[in-house]
Amino acid sequence: MFPGKMNPKKMKQMMKQMGMEMDELEGVEKIVIYTADGNYVFDNASVVATTMQGVTSYQITGDARFEEAVPEIPxxxxxxxxxxxxxxxxxxxxxxxxxxxxxxxxxxxxxx
Missing domain, CATH: 1.10.8 (Helicase, Ruva Protein; domain 3)
Structure with a gap:
């Protein structure tokens, strides 16, 4: 989509013109995604929030580990x-x- 090597400032300016904003969340220590089978845990992950046309999506980068859910035993x-x-x-x-x-x-x- 973008040719060759591009200056990061120029890239950010172009994205802003298209109505797209990207911000890295600072101070993220841990991310946990809960599922019925267990949890995906990201330690020391980086998170980028991208807002485009009023919708914000989050991109997580890092190594995840899966922790199986421990069932409650009556x-x-x-x-x-x-x-x-x-x-x-x-x-x-x-x-x-x-x-x-x-x-x-x-x-x-x-x-x-």
Whole structure:
């Protein structure tokens, strides 16, 4: 779209003439994008806000890591797994966490 090497000031001036503004957000320490399966975490990311025709969009640059969501484990599930396997509640909770809340799989895991 833009030929060869262009002066950054000239580029910014052209973008402003087209009604486009870009600003880097200062002081960004961490960005987290929450999803049902887990969170995408960006540490030390840079963020550029681009406004064009009244709409602002954000561009994130950096290395992301994915942290899986830890399911909430009801006390009733822990008690059930513990009673079925004879394991302690701590062991039952650990097995449920490892199997992402799957009761049958946690029972099979502890029964081995």
């Amino acid at each position: 006390d009733e599930d822990v008690a059930l797994v513990a009673s079925q396997t004879g394991a302690t509640e701590d062991a039952a909770r650990a097995a449920l966490a490892e199997t992402r809340g799957d009761i049958a799989e946690a029972i099979l895991k502890l029964a081995q």
